Structures are given as structure tokens and as C-alpha cells.
Amino acid sequence: MSGELTAVIAVILIALLFTYTNGFHDAANAIATSVSTRALSVRAALVLAAVGNLVGSFFGAKVAKTVGAGIVSLPNGLPGLAIVAAGLVGAIVWNLVTWYFGLPSSSSHALVGGLAGAALPTAGIVLWGGIFEDVVVPMIVSPVVGFALGFGVMLAVLWIFRRGHPKKLNRGFRIAQTCSAAAMAVGHGMQDAAKSMGIVVLALVAGGFQDDWEIPLWVYLVISAVLAAGTYSGGRRIIATLGRKVIHLGPPEGFAAETTASSVLYVAAMGFGAPISTTHTITSAIMGAGATRRFSAVRWGVAKNILGAWVLTFPAAGLVGAAVAWPLVALLS
Template sequence: MSAALVGTIAVIVLAMGFNYTNGFHDAANAIATSVSTRALTPRIALGVAAVGNLVGSFLGVKVAATVGKGVIAHATLPVVGAGLVGAITWNLVTWYFGIPSSSSQALIGGLVGAALAGGVTVLWAGIWEKIIKPMLVSPLVGFALGFLVMLAVYWIFRRGHPGKLNRGFRIAQTLSAAGMSIGHGMQDAAKTMGIVVLALVAGGYHGEHDKNIPLWVFFLTAAVLAAGTYSGGWRIIKTLGRKVIDLGPAQGFAAETAATTVLFVSAQYGLPISTTHTITSAIMGVGATKRLSAVRWGVAGNIIIAWVLTFPAAAAVAALSYFVYSRFA
């Protein structure tokens, strides 16, 4: 077995490790509101999320292309591997403390940090236009859309019976949670597929200008993400579902609907945004329709601090990982 093949397999295994942590780390994105409002039981919600991620992975080819070709140029296997180590480390740290940080941001940060340490060209213009700008704008859009959807729900159902409305919105949340899960697959599964293709190109097993992603990459990535999702992420589910605001079925439906819309639209343009940023900001927007004090801004502030730290922290760990590798390779 050649060294290139061994290295390629090792990086793909790391990519699947990141994919698995992404699954249990970001499972909360799709199901926290449904679980907290008791629209779905935890295990059923996780099953819905796993199936949705599987379906969504086949719809996110444009996002995969952006991650695979728009972050760094002429990647090497050690650089890709070190980038994944940085992303995995940050995912585990934030999961342990129950902080809903962005796996996507950690992945991009890890790749950039490893590339800088390894002397590989970083495509800053592409990162700014297709990654950083959408990641900055998407939470604002999520907040505004969550606010507007919740206002619309209040107005349309202003004369409805509360008990009947709650039952109806619990049923509706099954659909909105499924949509959120598909959107998560379109974004997060696609990002991992882009990394696998990047590793295949670096190892010489895929053409640099070949636009077709091997079919086995779809199935492997989706299956591992689904397994990670089904294993759950209860610490983060508790933070998103109960600590930011007190969600009812109508609020949960509005937040999921707003976030799903943002995820679907961005995926159609190949923009890799954070599902975590999007659903969290949508929940805040929904909460703000009651009154600004309904949102626990202290918890929200801690989440925002984690967002700010994610990119540099993952980049630093990735750079250190590359440095260690280069000394012992």
C-alpha cells in the first residue's frame, strides 16, 4: 500500500471523525425546539434529524464545491488532516461545555490555520465573499425572519383557541424539524464531502477540475453524520431549547421555519453558512416578539463569544497540529 493511499485514508478517517462530532454537536440545531416543546420525543426527533441529514446530503453539491475548492489552493494531506484536528478539537470542547458553536466555522478556521502553518495558499477573496460574509449576514437574516414569522403567526391565529393551537403547532413542528434537518444535511454533510474530495485531490485519487463527487462519498458522509446525529447532543439541546428563551410549539415552529428558509436559500447559491448561527438567531428573533427581556441575553452573549472565538481557536489548534506533525514526520 503506497504512502499516498495510507495518507489519504487517514485523512478521510479524520474527516469522518469530524463528521460524527458534527452530527452529535449540531443535532441540537434541528431538534432542540421540537424536544423542548414536547412536539417530538427525543429519540423520534433524533431519528427525524438523522433521516433529514441523509436526504439533505444529496442536495448540497454546490456547498461541497465551495468548501473543496474555495478555501485553500493546492492542499496537501498533512494540511487537510491538521485542519480537521483543529475543527474536531473545538467541536469537542464546545460540546463538553454545552455551547452551540459552529462546526462549519471551526472547519474553515482549521483549514486556514493549517494552511498558514504549512505554507499553502489561502484563498482570502473567496473566503470573504462566499464564507465569512454569508456567516455574518445569515444570523441577522435568521433573527429578522424569526421575528417576522412569529409576528405573522400571532396575527393569523390571534383568535384561535390556545389548546387547539398548541396541538396543531406540535404537529406542524414535525414538518419544520424535518425541513431543518434536510437543511442541515445540505450544509454540514456537504462541507464534509468537500473535505473528502479535497483529500482525494491531494492524494492524487481525484482530478482537481473534476466536478463529479464519487457516489460513495455521499453515502459514507451521510451515514456517518446520521449516526452522529442519532447519538444525540443533549448538552447543547438543553442550551438551545430551554436556556435562550422559553419556547412554546408556535415559537418552535416559527424559529425552525425561519432557519430552514435561510439554509435552503444559501445552499442553492453554494454558500456554506452555520446551521448553529442560523437557528440560534432565529430563536432569539422569535423570543424578541414577546419582549426583549424574554431572551436570556446573558446566555446569548456566551454563545456569541463562542462564535467569535471559534475561527481563531480552531485555526490555532490546527496550526499547532501541523507544527507537531512536521517535527515528527
């Protein structure tokens, strides 16, 4: 049992590293629009995002169970723990690559891709039905919904405030963005902290230290604290891409995008337990809100690069996960 305990601790430490990279990689999801519209300073926005992530993590149990039990079925003992570790490594590598190039890819899909890739050439079983229903379908639907709702909410804002004074409206929406950014940060915590919690529980089950999918209190506290620390540490490269390079946002567009994205995240997490991508959701909402000016206002070349990173995320993380898992599981079997 001592070997399993050591392996579980190692996997948890790797999961914490993934959570930290998730924090600084996905910090932009919650704060890019608020920073780009100058509603909040970078430091204030990062603090707000970190606190929101901490709060949101306590409402993500459904998402955690989906990630822990619905993606892969693992053998018990060291081989199963090795697969989890390899999947995490795949996700971490892809997070770092896309962070370096400033591309807002999905940490969620990197994690799922890494786990599936690690399980394929080893003793794990990939639950393709669960991946299709809980990952692929939401991956396609959430950006479409985000774009459409972002467009619709922004149209409603334009109509409701059509006689308002532009300077006064911008000032009011900058204040309102503090609330919408906080809501977005809570939604990010519901999704991304929950995914890491699900991985820790998966490791505990594979190591024989737990036989159900309940999340221990210490897992909530540790994961949320690490995600908050990672979020506070930055993400300025991706903030620049989301907040300025896709489209130049004003406070009303920022408010519409954040309100839309946080609503989609809440419904997915608390209603369906679906681990959707916060990155996909906020990016599509930004594009939808910005497109109300004119479709040419969106820099579709940058959007195309982001889409390319989305498409590559699952297979790229999966290849890294498989490359790490194959020799590691063979060594431990």
C-alpha cells in the same frame, strides 16, 4: 503512491470522525425547539434529524465544492494531505470543547478555521477572498436574516391566529413542528454533510486520486450515514442550551424558528453554495421568534456566551490546526 494512498485513507477516517462529532454536536440545530416544546420526544426527534440529514446530503454539492476548492489551495502529495488532516483535528478539538460546555458553536466555521490555520504556517495558500465572500459575509448576514425573519414570521403567526384558542393552537403547532423539524434536518444535511464531502474530495485531489471536484457516489453514502449516526447518538447538552436556556419556547415560536432557519439554509445551499452555519441560523431565528413577546424574554446573558463561542471558533480551531500542521508538514516534506 502507496504512501499517498495510506495518507488519503487516514485523512478520510479523520474526516469521518469530524462528521460524527458534527452530528452529535449539531443535532440540536434541527431538534432543540421540537424537544423543548414537547412536540417530539428526544428519541423521535433524533431519528427524524438523522433521516433528514441523510436526505439533505444529496442536495449539497454546491456547498461541498465551495469548501473543497474555495478555502485553501494545497500542494499535492503528503504535505497537502497533512494540512487537511491538521485542519480536521482543529475542528474536532473545538467541537468537543464546545460540546462539553454545551455551547452551540459552529462546526462549519471550526472546519474553515482549522483549514486556514493549518495552511498558514505551512505550504498551503489561504484563499482569503473566498473565505471573505463565502464564509465571513454569510456568517454575518445569516444570523441577522434569521433573527429578522424569525421575528417577522412569528408576528405573522400571532396576527393570523390571533382569535384562535391557545390550547388548540398549541396542539396544532406541535403537529406542524414535525414538518418544520424535518425541513430543518434536511437543511442541516445540505450544509454539514456537504462540508465533509468537500473535505474528502479535497483529500482525493491533494493525493492525486482525482483531478476534478465531482463527488463520488460512495462519498455521499458514507458521509451521510456517519452524520446520521452521529446525529442519532445525541447532543442533549446543546439541546438544553438552545431549547430552554436562551428562551422558553412554545410550539408556535418553535414552528416559526424552524421554518425560518430551514428556509435560510435552503437558499444558501442551493442558491449560492454558501457554507453557512446551521447553528448561527437556528439560534438567531429562535431569538427572533422569542423576542416577539418582549425583548427581555430572551436570556441575553446566555446569548452573549454563545456569541463569545462564535467569535472564538475560527481562531481557536485555527490555532489547533496550525499547531498540528507545522511539525507534521515539516516531518513529511
